[in-house]
Amino acid sequence: MTKVGIIGTGMLGEAVGLHLLDSKYEVTVYNRTKDKIENLVKHGAIAVETPKDVAEKSDIVITVVKDASAVSDVAFGNDGIIHGRHDGLTVADMSTINPNSAKEISQKFSDSGISFLEIPVMGGPNVAIDGKLVMMISGNEKTYEKFSDVFDTIAEKTFFLGESGTAHSIKLAMNLQIAMLALSLSEGITLTRKAGFDPEIFLKILNSTYFKTGMSEKKAYRMIKDNFEPTFTLQNLKKDLDTINEAAESFNVELSMSKMASKVYQNAMDAGFGDIDYTGILAYLKKINQ
Numbered sequence: 001m002t003k004v005g006i007i008g009t010g011m012l013g014e015a016v017g018l019h020l021l022d023s024k025y026e027v028t029v030y031n032r033t034k035d036k037i038e039n040l041v042k043h044g045a046i047a048v049e050t051p052k053d054v055a056e057k058s059d060i061v062i063t064v065v066k067d068a069s070a071v072s073d074v075a076f077g078n079d080g081i082i083h084g085r086h087d088g089l090t091v092a093d094m095s096t097i098n099p100n101s102a103k104e105i106s107q108k109f110s111d112s113g114i115s116f117l118e119i120p121v122m123g124g125p126n127v128a129i130d131g132k133l134v135m136m137i138s139g140n141e142k143t144y145e146k147f148s149d150v151f152d153t154i155a156e157k158t159f160f161l162g163e164s165g166t167a168h169s170i171k172l173a174m175n176l177q178i179a180m181l182a183l184s185l186s187e188g189i190t191l192t193r194k195a196g197f198d199p200e201i202f203l204k205i206l207n208s209t210y211f212k213t214g215m216s217e218k219k220a221y222r223m224i225k226d227n228f229e230p231t232f233t234l235q236n237l238k239k240d241l242d243t244i245n246e247a248a249e250s251f252n253v254e255l256s257m258s259k260m261a262s263k264v265y266q267n268a269m270d271a272g273f274g275d276i277d278y279t280g281i282l283a284y285l286k287k288i289n290q
């Protein structure tokens with residue numbers, strides 16, 4: 001069976017690793033902060049000391065770290081993945097990063113003789129634990145096909161999109177939906193509360209219409225109970241809004257709402273809401289409207 005390595009066992013990487021172990025894969029793990037691998041090791045993962053060690057022990061290494069600079073650190077730094085290169089090694093990056101950075105990273109791996117795929121996903125740890133992510137893939141199609149068993153285990157839907165950079169362009173458009181939906185739901189709930197209504201009434205009516213979403217049908221009920229236990233942190237969504245705005249600038253397009261959303265999420269972070277769930281944008285709105 002394919003030997004899988006995971007570098008970055010934060011919320012998403014840990015859930016992906018647990019599901020692969022549950023599906024009987026051999027999984028080798030590394031995380032910069034050591035205690036975040038403990039749960040995986042308890043479930044049978046092999047712990048190693050460096051990204052290089054992960055590469056040496058794996059056919060495919062999946063990186064799930066914060067941003068493009070973190071991907072570069074674990075890939076090309078001291079004891080990085082490239083130092084564990086061997087025949088047939090493939091690296092697949094699941095982190096959400098700029099399509100332009102993805103292309104640069106892909107080229108650097110290719111120059112080092114390592115195959116590289118971009119595999120950004122939709123869905124958080126709560127669905128990753130059951131292998132129900134939605135995965136967008138770009139890079140070499142034959143490399144994708146070689147490891148399709150792993151990708152089909154991680155995700156219930158996979159979309160091969162073409163050459164390097166393409167998957168992340170779509171992923172950024174996806175995260176723009178997440179940022180806007182969380183914001184519009186939060187503003188709707190805040191407005192309803194200020195008008196003297198129970199926000200559950202707003203949700204009940206919204207969810208009776210064409211404009212309902214998975215977020216309004218599920219997460220919104222946790223939001224109105226002030227439950228902001230993170231599955232995807234507000235600071236990581238803000239990072240993605242920055243990435244969206246950088247990408248828009250490089251494509252020479254004006255995305256006014258993305259720029260405004262980025263400011264609101266930045267204000268929420270400055271007010272100390274960065275470590276809670278991204279839907280905690282509602283808690284920030286509550287604070288500024290007291």
Ligand SMILES: NC(=O)c1ccc[n+]([C@@H]2O[C@H](COP(=O)([O-])OP(=O)(O)OC[C@H]3O[C@@H](n4cnc5c(N)ncnc54)[C@H](OP(=O)(O)O)[C@@H]3O)[C@@H](O)[C@H]2O)c1
Nearest residue numbers: 008009010011012013032033065066070095096124231232
């Ligand atoms: N959670 C989701 O729902 C979700 C869904 C789709 C995509 N994503 C994307 O997946 C990636 C991980 O998200 P997450 O939710 O798992 O975030 P997280 O819980 O905050 O974990 C971030 C991970 O990145 C590592 N990291 C950060 N900077 C690093 C560096 N310079 N060198 C090495 N490791 C570094 C962290 O290591 P330490 O523990 O040492 O800090 C940690 O393992 C992000 O790009 C995110 O946008 C997340």
